[in-house]
Amino acid sequence: MLWFSLLVLIPLAAVVVKSAEGGWGTFADAVTNRQTFAALRLTVLTSVGVTALNMVMGTIIAWVLVRDRFPGKAILDLVIDIPFALPTIVAGLVLLALYGPTSPIGVHAANTRLAVFLAIAFVTLPFIVRTVQPVLEEMERDVEEAAASLGASRFTTFRRIILPTLAPAIFAGAALSFARGISEYGSLVLLSGNLPYRTEVTSVRMLTYLEGGDTASAAAVATILLVVALLAIVTLDVIQRRVARRG
Amino acid sequence: MSIEVRNVTKRFGDFVALEDVTVSLPTGQLTALLGPSGGGKSTLLRIIAGLDTADEGTIDIEGTEATNLPARKRNVGFVFQHYAVFKHMTVAKNVAFGLEIRKRPKDEIEHRVDELLRLVHLQQFAHRLPSQLSGGQRQRMALARALAVEPKVLLLDEPFGALDAKVRRELREWLRRLHDEVHVTTVFVTHDQEEALEVSDEIVVINEGRVEQIGSPDDLYDHPANDFVMGFLGEVTTVNGQKVRPHDVDISTTPILAGAAQGTISRVLRVGFQVRVNVLTDGGEDVTVELTKSHANALGLGEGTTVWVTPTPGSIPRMVEKAG
Ligand SMILES: Nc1ncnc2c1ncn2[C@@H]1O[C@H](COP(=O)(O)OP(=O)(O)OP(=O)(O)O)[C@@H](O)[C@H]1O
Numbered sequence: 001m002l003w004f005s006l007l008v009l010i011p012l013a014a015v016v017v018k019s020a021e022g023g024w025g026t027f028a029d030a031v032t033n034r035q036t037f038a039a040l041r042l043t044v045l046t047s048v049g050v051t052a053l054n055m056v057m058g059t060i061i062a063w064v065l066v067r068d069r070f071p072g073k074a075i076l077d078l079v080i081d082i083p084f085a086l087p088t089i090v091a092g093l094v095l096l097a098l099y100g101p102t103s104p105i106g107v108h109a110a111n112t113r114l115a116v117f118l119a120i121a122f123v124t125l126p127f128i129v130r131t132v133q134p135v136l137e138e139m140e141r142d143v144e145e146a147a148a149s150l151g152a153s154r155f156t157t158f159r160r161i162i163l164p165t166l167a168p169a170i171f172a173g174a175a176l177s178f179a180r181g182i183s184e185y186g187s188l189v190l191l192s193g194n195l196p197y198r199t200e201v202t203s204v205r206m207l208t209y210l211e212g213g214d215t216a217s218a219a220a221v222a223t224i225l226l227v228v229a230l231l232a233i234v235t236l237d238v239i240q241r242r243v244a245r246r247g
Numbered sequence: 248m249s250i251e252v253r254n255v256t257k258r259f260g261d262f263v264a265l266e267d268v269t270v271s272l273p274t275g276q277l278t279a280l281l282g283p284s285g286g287g288k289s290t291l292l293r294i295i296a297g298l299d300t301a302d303e304g305t306i307d308i309e310g311t312e313a314t315n316l317p318a319r320k321r322n323v324g325f326v327f328q329h330y331a332v333f334k335h336m337t338v339a340k341n342v343a344f345g346l347e348i349r350k351r352p353k354d355e356i357e358h359r360v361d362e363l364l365r366l367v368h369l370q371q372f373a374h375r376l377p378s379q380l381s382g383g384q385r386q387r388m389a390l391a392r393a394l395a396v397e398p399k400v401l402l403l404d405e406p407f408g409a410l411d412a413k414v415r416r417e418l419r420e421w422l423r424r425l426h427d428e429v430h431v432t433t434v435f436v437t438h439d440q441e442e443a444l445e446v447s448d449e450i451v452v453i454n455e456g457r458v459e460q461i462g463s464p465d466d467l468y469d470h471p472a473n474d475f476v477m478g479f480l481g482e483v484t485t486v487n488g489q490k491v492r493p494h495d496v497d498i499s500t501t502p503i504l505a506g507a508a509q510g511t512i513s514r515v516l517r518v519g520f521q522v523r524v525n526v527l528t529d530g531g532e533d534v535t536v537e538l539t540k541s542h543a544n545a546l547g548l549g550e551g552t553t554v555w556v557t558p559t560p561g562s563i564p565r566m567v568e569k570a571g
Pocket residue numbers: 259262264282283284285286287288289290291438
């Protein structure tokens with residue numbers, strides 16, 4: 001508990017105190033600034049979208065990795081972690097090479113909101129795969145067989161038995177994925193172009209404040225992100241409990 | 248005949264798990280599939296349930312050709328060794344699962360679940376989660392869950408295998424009584440011959456993927472078809488070249504028994520109310536004799552005592568088969 005406090009609570013408190021130092025006025029100014037608001041909205045909405053996509057795709061990929069047999073499976077299993085293991089700026093370079101002006105696959109996402117989406121999707125992919133995978137591996141096959149012998153179709157078994165079992169893992173991964181999404185910087189700064197009102201994300205906006213010596217505004221934005229993250233975690237937890245109980 | 252298994256063969260790669268197995272299991276009976284570990288009992292049970300498919304052969308359930316039916320359409324109740332509970336559902340929900348899938352009316356489901364929980368003595372645990380039950384209670388819940396859909400046959404794969412000896416014994420007696428009440432055709436797998444002899448109407452002995460013998464418990468015990476069945480159903484010892492059960496050996500301290508072999512006691516071991524005596528005969532046989540403690544005391548048996556042993560008249564010995 002002490003360790004947790006030192007590691008997590010004190011820095012968090014520092015940010016909140018810092019933002020409060022500027023007084024309510026600075027805080028309100030920072031938040032009502034149209035450019036900042038646009039950045040916040042883009043960041044949060046994109047993270048929500050990416051997280052929703054990850055919940056579906058991540059679960060499917062985990063399923064394929066655990067249940068299917070195919071050549072190259074071990075390699076895929078390794079590749080999943082690459083977005084996670086790469087330094088984010090390297091990830092940014094990779095994305096720029098792939099989707100930038102010289103895209104070899106013909107997708108030109110540079111300087112668009114799609115770039116933000118792709119970058120966040122890229123770096124957050126492993127989260128749900130890696131939280132769901134061990135739970136799937138531990139799940140006993142005889143539970144599914146029991147459902148089948150009681151007359152359940154594959155779909156019913158998935159919805160009523162497998163999904164409620166996986167729900168805690170899916171939502172834990174989603175919380176991580178969302179938190180990473182709203183704080184992402186390195187991987188999207190190259191490809192997105194950081195155009196104010198269009199592709200500028202919150203972390204870039206905060207950096208601008210800091211470069212301008214406006215620490216109080218940066219801290220204010222940080223506090224808002226903190227609140228958003230907390231809200232997201234609580235919401236996800238509430239939904240998770242519903243799904244797990246529904247069975 | 249309720250379940251007809253005809254010429255079923257099952258291979259896992261090169262390994263033959265079942266080889267040309269034919270059995271018919273009569274309606275309303277409690278049948279045990281008995282055999283050593285790895286013999287193919289679970290495989291056969293899973294093929295009957297549709298959880299595995301046979302490479303060759305056919306399965307009929309209550310006159311319906313079921314060979315190619317998926318598990319969910321066979322209307323077979325299956326109970327697994329490790330309970331296979333739905334962890335996130337309460338006991339009542341677990342039991343209701345099959346009925347909910349069949350979209351039965353709510354009040355009918357409630358009524359039936361209540362009835363079943365009463366049957367397995369779990370009515371006071373209806374709202375608990377399976378993790379809050381003991382192993383024996385979980386297995387009773389699994390049994391109620393399987394019975395809820397009124398299956399044509401009930402299949403149990405070592406249902407009490409994960410429980411301790413005392414609970415096992417209680418539950419097997421309870422299963423017998425339950426079967427007499429419910430009368431659903433039941434097949435249960437066990438590698439415990441005592442369990443099979445005690446509760447079943449009929450025993451199918453399976454070894455190395457083949458059926459060794461089918462018969463009533465008495466039949467199998469008294470007239471084993473071969474050495475394997477004899478050895479598997481109980482201990483065997485050899486006296487004067489004849490194979491008998493250790494409790495079918497007469498022992499005396501004087502040579503009054505006709506044709507008895509003379510020997511010396513090499514070991515005396517007391518197990519509860521029984522005494523096991525090892526006799527080394529002059530003919531070189533190591534004979535195991537089982538007798539009650541009071542009998543052994545009356546004879547004054549001890550290590551080094553000279554005794555005479557012979558198969559009890561009226562017991563059914565088997566001649567030792569010549570090698571080859
Ligand atoms: N899915 C499988 N793949 C490969 N081999 C298998 C598979 N299932 C069973 N076997 C083999 O088939 C043989 C019979 O297995 P089975 O589970 O039917 O034995 P059993 O009689 O139930 O034994 P036990 O009493 O230990 O449960 C075993 O040698 C086992 O290794």
